[in-house]
Amino acid sequence: MNEKRYEEGQKVMWLTVFLNIILGIIKIVIGIVYNSNALVADGIHTMSDVLSSIGLIIGFIIAKKPRDLDHQYGHEKAESISALALSLLLIAVGLNICYSSIKQIISISDIVPGNLAIIAALLSIAVKEFQYQISIRVGKKIQSSALIADAWHHRSDALSSIAALIGIVGSKLGYSFLDPLAGIIVSLVVIKTGFDIFKNSYNELMDTSLDTEILSLLIDKISTHKDVRTINDLKARKHGNQYFVDVIIAVDPDISVAMGHKIAVDVENIVYQNINAKYVLVHVNPCCNNENIDCSNCSHIISDLVKEKLKK
The missing domain is CATH 1.20.1510.10 (Cation efflux protein transmembrane domain)
Incomplete structure (x- = not known):
């Protein structure tokens, strides 16, 4: 392309x-x-x-x-x-x-x-x-x-x-x-x-980021994945006409490495389908092993944009 x-x-x-x-x-x-x-x-x-x-x-x-x-x-x-x-x-x-x-x-x-x-x-x-x-x-x-x-x-x-x-x-x-x-x-x-x-x-x-609206769209899309407990951070920087994207998600800590990898690949595909990304890196964090606990309160650093989005 x-x-x-x-x-x-x-x-x-x-x-x-x-x-x-x-x-x-x-x-x-x-x-x-x-x-x-x-x-x-x-x-x-x-x-x-x-x-x-x-x-x-x-x-x-x-x-x-x-x-x-x-x-x-x-x-x-x-x-x-x-x-x-x-x-x-x-x-x-x-x-x-x-x-x-x-x-x-x-x-x-x-x-x-x-x-x-x-x-x-x-x-x-x-x-x-x-x-x-x-x-x-x-x-x-x-x-x-x-x-x-x-x-x-x-x-x-x-x-x-x-x-x-x-x-x-x-x-x-x-x-x-x-x-x-x-x-x-x-x-x-x-x-x-x-x-x-x-x-x-x-x-x-200067590695400008995506527009806030598009970042919010990605957060919405990724959040719909049934195995993603929360999004700890999402960053993107422009590289020519494409973007490099870094995503940190939290998942059930008791799943296998293979399952964690599959979830990461799913999240990568969600990003590729919605923006012109050249490379997407997804890091997987363990979340609280309790579905009744709000994962947004995990100890991992959560970006201000994601915090604001999760409150809505």
């Missing part, structure tokens, strides 16, 4: 690389020929996207590698690192757009770009929005933070092209200030998107 999701993600990224090369060349050439500085800058920006996409592809190649002696939990975090790097790139792009727009306000040019520059800007908007749509759809499907980050990068490029279009049309109508004004608005959107992606990828690298 992981191999397939990485292949699907790489196909989308290679498609965006090809489209960005073609689109970047078109915008730069038309921008130079028809005197549109905004279009030339937008074209250079598009060509720089090729490097970021190739970086994400490399991240996918590393992430899909099987575990080895040096990385015994796998390489999936390479995907989160790629997303983090792209988020920083988005923030830098946003700041650069803002800086360029402020400079343009200070010194507005009287050069009026040609009509073909408008067509090139419209083409850029259409292609970038197409890249956003396919990237966000596949990114959500395969639960890839890196591909979702790349999708928002494409959306920021579409917004940048809209700003360029406004600037071109504004210059032809005599309202040159519209270009830098639109650029500042776009820069704020890009910077915010970059910070949002940074936060998500940072949390993944």
Whole structure:
């Protein structure tokens, strides 16, 4: 399954690389020929996207590698690192757009770009929005933070092209200030998107847990097992698009080791069936050998979340 999701993600990224090369060349050439500085800058920006996409592809190649002696939990975090790097790139792009727009306000040019520059800007908007749509759809499907980050990068490029279009049309109508004004608005959107992606990828690298709602769902599901007296603890941490889950349960102390193992396997399967877990570790504790005693009062440490859930 992981191999397939990485292949699907790489196909989308290679498609965006090809489209960005073609689109970047078109915008730069038309921008130079028809005197549109905004279009030339937008074209250079598009060509720089090729490097970021190739970086994400490399991240996918590393992430899909099987575990080895040096990385015994796998390489999936390479995907989160790629997303983090792209988020920083988005923030830098946003700041650069803002800086360029402020400079343009200070010194507005009287050069009026040609009509073909408008067509090139419209083409850029259409292609970038197409890249956003396919990237966000596949990114959500395969639960890839890196591909979702790349999708928002494409959306920021579409917004940048809209700003360029406004600037071109504004210059032809005599309202040159519209270009830098639109650029500042776009820069704020890009910077915010970059910070949002940074936060998500940072949390993944910091072993963020599952949402409380999903943890509560797992507690409910595991608690329905007839041989599980109580859940002493349940923890999960994100690893790429998957989770490592640790569960501590209490069972009848008089059952055999084989029976205890069977219960642990049942609990593992419950977790695998409800979340995208890469590895589940179940530890079995002996509980009070009295069905009339509330096992939640056992001496084992019980997490606050489980305590709260057991009270309901």
